[in-house]
Amino acid sequence: MYNGGKIFIGIIVFLGIVTFPLYYNLGRADTPPKPSLNTPVINQMKVKHCVEPKAFMRADHMQLLMQWRDSALRDGERVYISSTGERYDISLQNTCLHCHANKAKFCDRCHIYMAVHPYCWSCHFAPEKENKL
């Protein structure tokens, strides 16, 4: 082996970088987030349902929120007709947060898990009562 020392150091550095996720997570709890649905409004619902089906909301809620933002603020259109034909008032504060009044235990859990920083809250106020829930 020529320049064995340098090549050895290079290989060690390479392995150290590539296997970073394997040792970084050692001793850290691997718990998938569970967004809480425990709010008074949701508890009172007989059939628990969101604006759109759960699978759609899990993957595409950000698109719906942006669509709502554009139609409410740019087009002045405040009525949303869902895929099931129900009418909803287009409003983050009055529709979304009416049921999901627990931002910290609903929105934030997945967002923190995924390291996503939505900029909703640079304009909107987070619900005040959230700490009590």
Next chain:
Amino acid sequence: MKAFLPFLAVIFLVLLVIVGVKTASLYFLFGVVVPYAALLTFLAGVVYRTVKWGTTPVPFHIPTTCGQQKTLPWIKQSKIENPSGTGGVIVRMLLEVFMFRSLFRNLKTEMHEGPKITYGSDKWLWLAGLSFHWSFLFIVIRHLRFFTQGVPMPVQIVEGLDSFLQIGLPLVYITDVLFLAAVTYLFIRRVTIPQVKYISLAADYFPLFLLLAIGCSGVLMRYFLRVDIVSVKTFTMGLVSLRPKIVPGISTLFYIHLFLISTLFAYFPWSKLMHMGGVFLSPTRNLANNSRIKRHINPWNYPVKVHTYAEYEEDFREKMKMAGVPVEKE
């Protein structure tokens, strides 16, 4: 056409996942076995290739230079272009690895009537190469958010910088656009420049198609056919914590992405992509130009048996004298 077969190969890989996951439900094979096998192949392969290179001697001292060599004290040396010591080599190497300095000097040679030959500046390859490699690095760092619990701050900073234009939701990543644009350019360059097309092999096209397919599947998953990324992270965290589990409800698109990445990892050590390690071991870059200061001895030189003239004369002196050949020692 040499590009056609690699293209078919990538299509085949995608179809393989669709059949394997969607029809045959081989989730464990495509989600666990293949990624682990690919990672092991990658790690072992890279180490193997590097060690193999390390055991290969450099017979000649061949640094390439394009600046004034170290000489008389009143002639200014070009310390980076023509390094005479380790410091210069390190700086040159860093510029090479991070800025592709030698590619920056890429020229376009053209024949004109006359005949007259001209050399023009050609920075597009350098620009596309640089955008591609840096975008890929950013993308890899960004992906660590799927592989770390409590995402490290540097990863979040990279992710924030990458999406700071705040276009759309989920936010558009600058590197996604750059990556696809650069790889597309690198492909178009290969098929439109006749000389480059002539020397391009299947092994040149395959990585391009593979990277393009990886980029497209990722972009589709983020912006168009969104997958539930919390389930995806639950799955990837299982992989990196060595407690793999199949999480239901993840679309086939994700498995296509994962399989193509696994292919890239497994293919990497046996292909031209090993230039990642090779750039550090190129003798034209990593040697100092000190051949007049320090003698470079070919490591594979074996002791050569010599028979000097003095010994020759010793053997044949009498016969030489008789034949009238002059001798040095009487």
